[in-house]
Amino acid sequence: MAELGALGQTQAENGGLGRVEAKTGSLGGIQRYCLSCFPHALPSCRFWRSSAQLLVTPTPCHAKTNVMFLKTHKTASSTVLNILFRFTEKYNLTIALPADQRFHLGYPKRFMTSFVEKFQTKGQNYNIMCNHLRFNPSEVHKVMPGNTFYFSILRNPIFLLESSYVYYKNVAPAFSSSKDVNEYLASPLKYYREEDYTKNIYAKNNMWFDFGYDNNAEDNENYTQEVLKEIEQNFHLILIADYFDESMILLKHTLCWDLDDVIYFKLNSRSNDTVQTLTPESKERIKTWCSLDWNLYLHFNRSFWRRIEETIGLEELEKEVNHLRMRQKELMETCLLGQEAVVKTHIKDKTLLPFQSGDANILGYNIRPDLNNETLKNCQKMIVPELQYMSYLYSLQHPHKKRKPLDLPLPWSSSLEKTRVPSQN
DSSP states (O other): OOOOSSSSOOOOOOOOSEEEEEEEHHHHHHHEEOOOTTTTOHHHHHHHSSSSSEEEOOSOOOEOOOEEEOOOOOHHHHHHHHHHHHHHTTOOOOOOOOOOOOOOOOOOBBGGGGGGGTTTOOOOSEEEOOOBBBBBBHHHHHHTTTOOOEEEEHHHHHHHHHHHHTTTTOHHHHTSSSHHHHHHSSSGGTOGGGGTTTSSGGGGGGHHHHSOOOTTOOOOOOOHHHHHOOOOOOHHHEEEEEGGGHHHHHHHHHHTTOOOOOOOOOSSSOOGGOOOOOOOOHHHHHHHHTTHHHHHHHHHHHHHHHHHHHHTTTHHHHHHHHHHHHHHHHHHHHHHHHGGGBOOGGGOGGGOOOOOTTTTTTTTTOOOOOOHHHHHHHHHHHHHHHHHHHHHHHHHHHHOOOOOOOOOBBTTTTSSSSOOSSSSO
């Protein structure tokens, strides 16, 4: 697939209160147009549309509802996952979820259709696919419709490797056998063993691996350029986690989605005291040790900004990013006690406790106690960790199947049965 131009028209400010209504369009998407929204009409409307000036499309366009997101590791992808889960539920879409008791779509194995729950009976009836998998285009195409929009997200490998080191400290042998990230990078071959292939994927070129390629391959120009060209053909859009707000605006334009469809609270982030400081030498070594990831990132960082300049423009981008941040601040004031993330020991509702891994202290949120039921439910869905949310969607879509093994009821559905937490994310 060649890169597509933005599907949405230039966004315009809508004075006063306004919301975007949605209906099914003839192309299988959602046709959007502006209607007034009166505060006394719908509680959900009051939550999603208050005093902020939101951006709406001035002319009808068809929102993409068939979407495949390649969820890479330690790239803010859990936040994107929450956006897609909420979109799925909001518009009553179907989602390709891991089969049986799995939490990933077969990762780190290359994706196969058998990893999807009920694929044999549903065929290509899924709208959304976004759980962790190792990309295998021929198999993914069997699951998703022909007009599916494919996108993913990348992160600067320097910051990604440090994050992976802390998060997967007890998973990757190359990490667990070294004292800290700088010691590991000073002599990576001392700790990294290719025979520990499936466990050490986080320790070298992890993004390259997630896209389906050999993370231990030799970095030569012909091979690298061939892979980059193939990724461009397989994906319509590659976002950049280091410019997350800008990425959400570009995604909104490209999919013809509403601003509230891409609004978010940061999920699966960690406390600053678990961040290890990289030496200047370590930063340079990452560029060499993870050279495939480094080339991948440089290539798509350039195409990301080129895409923005061609479709939105930097001046309009700045305006829309400011709108997104204003809306985010407004919802944080509405939803969150203290209006910020807290460490795991300070999370009051244990149903909202995120999975903890390695040496990382994964942050979570506390909900304000004075919210009405509708607002409470909407706020909870913005902060619920991915394993809990995925388990909830699984129980909705496959009510006759055994629930996913989580030791937590859902915050808005306490009657659901409890099972145990998985040993690793």
